[in-house]
Amino acid sequence: MRKPRIGIFDFACCEGCQLQIVNLEEEILDLLGVVTPVEWREAMSDQAEKGESFDIALVEGSITREEDAERLREIRARAKFLIALGACATIGGVNKLKNNFGMNDVKETVYGEAADMPHLETMPTKALHEVVQVDYMVHGCPIEAAELAHVVRTLLAGKTPTLPAYPVCVECKLKENACRFEFGEICLGPITRAGCGARCPSEGSWCFGCRGLVDDPNTQAAREVMAHYGKTIDDLRGKMLLFNSK
């Protein structure tokens, strides 16, 4: 049987999600036994032929320029499955913080007088699904390497992987962590999609929502939690901007 062909592509991002693929360490060697990487600029000099198709395209990063939107459409056309890798790709992540400002304002803030140069053109950040159809999302900033390996294996077996539909709090309580609200902190666990094993509260910090909001966030419960700990919905919104700006 022909080994499935995988391409790895990146757009505006920190490339930390690709790094998690490298961080699979020996497990990559196993994966190389079952798939053929055909294009991966960060790790390989070989590039796929123009127009060559993939079984799976793993795409990291956000879309911030029209030329990138065009490249993404072209990748989409060549890929049987397109998987969005990490918060930049699935929800826009930190890159969407930019959308809270005017585009001229951000350009001038960073480049001053040079802001008008055409190369600096930037548009409000988009997640991949706002540009093309995305078949599957691997959330997180960065992604969990084990989750990616599981998703690829499941897709290759002809099955559809499922996403947790419950919030981070569920995983956090199972771990019996002390709740961050008890320390006077604001935690986005009640409204954030689970799947990370409540990583941040388990490491002594609050959840900042890197896996995106649960499909149907219980806003009433969130209001009650905030009220109970003497916080306001505005406090909560300030934290939500970090990874879940519009």
Add this chain to the structure above:
Amino acid sequence: MSRTVEFDVHHVTRVEGHGNIKVRVKNGTVDEVRWLVPEAPRFFEAMVRGRSWEDIQTVVSRICGICSVTHSLASIKAVEAALGVEISRQTDRLRILAHYGEQVESHVLHVGYLVAPDLLGQKSVVPLVTSHPEVVQTVIALHKLGNHMMEVLAGRKTHPIRLKPGGFAKLPTEAELRDLKARLQAAVPQLEALAEVILSLAGELPDFRRETEYIALVNPPHYPFYHGQIGSTDTDERVPVAEFERVVNEYVSPQSTAKWTRWHRDAYGVGALARFNLNAEHLAPLATKVAASFGLEKGCTNPYLNNVAQLVEVVHVVERSMGIVDELLEAGIRPEKPHVEPRAGVGVGCVEAPRGILFHKYEFDERGRCLAANICIPTNQNHANIQKDFEALLPEILDEEEDAIRLKMEMLVRAYDPCISCSTHYLDVEFV
């Protein structure tokens, strides 16, 4: 010679981020040689405005996946300077250990996965899995060590969770530190083995030299990554990090759209070779031996040897890490909680990223909301230096086959280990 060479390397591979090389040679003279960076800028300095002091690290860590601990630490030091926060010696030691972990991870990734294929005549690490399995296993083991250090100290391999202004959200246990000590000891023979392999291939590194200014942290008698003042090979002056703006002198060149940096010359270099050139006498014993085995000496002007300097540094930080773990275990880990009171202020934080010196500067209002930020990353500082190297290198190798020229230029870019996705402010560069 009436040679005509024309090529574009679109998106140099095996580097972090996107960079292009453009070469035009007509009738044996160089018409054009350019290092272009088309990476989409991400505007971090604009995006952090309005965010709370306690969220800055979470945001700016995402500037770069491969040096997230470094960006976190630079921002935390800047926040602490701005808000007047004191930290304990324990916090200081633990941070340095986490930072050493990132140097190991990043340098091993670079030398092992991205550069070794060039030296072995391969296009990626994939064929090495079958042709040189023992090399790949050693690289994997060392890469894991660096990742493990960040996991135990910072709470995650990429994008630290535990590092906070004022201290740590969670502390490692003494048992974890004892285990780390054993892993560090086990890494020493692996490092020696890797050094031997690279040494046997070092002849493949092009012999090219160009004098330039090198800039790095200095803090005698240490080989510093975390504390110190700004030093240069062109002057004995030592500049406090708070005054970094008069060193980096960011400017927009009239012929170019990139923000470049310059101090005493039109370009300067940062990174492992710069650190080595300023601090080599303070290397740990085994690192000193490894440097000597390559004939690497202070005053080296071959940019390709940055890769060798990276290897020397991995040895050094592993040796120093053992000492820090011993010190921490001797004192015992004390439970401490970070405590910070917001206030208005401006602060600078500086650390050595794997790729060179890094500066973060923030201004806060009295509630601790960020008003303004300036981030100056190492790859930006190397940018003009890469261009100057290209201009000097190309005429020297014009006689060679086009493929060889292309490879040497790509290898030069990879030698700098540019981390283009870090580009907090990059433009598409057009320089003539």
